[in-house]
Amino acid sequence: MGEQELAKTGVAGTILRFSFVLAEEGGILNDFERALIGPFAVIPGSGQAKLQPILRDDAARCIVETVAKPELLGHIVELGGPEVVTYETMFDWFLGARGIKKAKLKLPVPLVAIPAVALEAVSTNPPITRDEVNMIQADNLAAGIDSVSSHFGWRPSAPSSWAPVNWAKRPRTGR
Numbered sequence: 001m002g003e004q005e006l007a008k009t010g011v012a013g014t015i016l017r018f019s020f021v022l023a024e025e026g027g028i029l030n031d032f033e034r035a036l037i038g039p040f041a042v043i044p045g046s047g048q049a050k051l052q053p054i055l056r057d058d059a060a061r062c063i064v065e066t067v068a069k070p071e072l073l074g075h076i077v078e079l080g081g082p083e084v085v086t087y088e089t090m091f092d093w094f095l096g097a098r099g100i101k102k103a104k105l106k107l108p109v110p111l112v113a114i115p116a117v118a119l120e121a122v123s124t125n126p127p128i129t130r131d132e133v134n135m136i137q138a139d140n141l142a143a144g145i146d147s148v149s150s151h152f153g154w155r156p157s158a159p160s161s162w163a164p165v166n167w168a169k170r171p172r173t174g175r
Contacts, residue, residue, distance in 0.1 A: 003076070014072045019052035019080035019142045021059050022090075022159055024166045032094040034127045040105040041095060044112040044128070047088030047104075050139040052080025058148065058156035065152050072151070080142030081156050087136045093160065097167035109137060 006013050022028065035042045054062075062079055066072055088104070095102070113133045119126035148156045 012074050014066050014069075014074070015076040016059075016062060016066060017076060017078045017142075018054055018059050018062075019078070019140050020054070021056055022053045022163070023056040028090065029094065029167065031128070031132065032091055035091070036100065036102060039102055041091065041100065041102040043088055043091060043104055043106045044133050045106065045109045045137045047086060047091065047106055047136075049087050049137055050084050050141060051087060051090065052084050052140070052142045052145070053090065053159045054079060054081035054142075054148070055157050055159060055162055061154075062148060062152060069151075077147075077151055078143035079147045079151070080145075081148075081159055082145060083158055083160055084141060084145065085160070090159075090163075093163035094167055097164045098169050109133060 003015055006015065020028075032041075035044075058081070059079070066077075091104075094100075112128065113130060116126065116128045116130050116133050120129055144150065146155075148154065
């Protein structure tokens with residue numbers, strides 16, 4: 001939607017499309033935590049959609065460096081990290097980092113999508129939305145495994161080695 005709005009203005013800009021951005025908190029971590037139901041770690045659908053996650057700090061660096069790259073003006077740049085993984089693989093990173101040992105339960109999309117529609121109708125903050133269900137069923141890849149290095153000249157960090165350390169549950173400090 002933002003891309004169409006930018007195009008309507010006639011103002012030249014650069015659109016950076018990130019495959020999937022990972023951070024130390026929020027985002028998909030909240031989804032994974034909500035998917036821990038009783039003895040199960042619930043995966044909507046097959047969990048086999050392919051993603052090319054990039055770390056938040058690497059995505060931010062791309063944004064900052066884009067400002068100094070006039071050759072990118074007017075272009076759409078698809079970016080991702082250095083690994084192609086499945087949704088289930090990212091969920092496994094989360095479970096491993098947190099030391100969670102639950103049986104994975106893959107639910108067919110209709111069993112998740114129908115309740116998602118109902119939850120959206122009755123809640124301002126539903127545990128899952130139709131868009132989230134649809135998003136994790138489709139591949140979301142960048143324009144190549146080296147998309148960042150070809151545009152910016154550096155290689156982003158590997159999420160597979162980052163997640164076990166940065167997704168581990170840390171005790172909260174009192175405030």
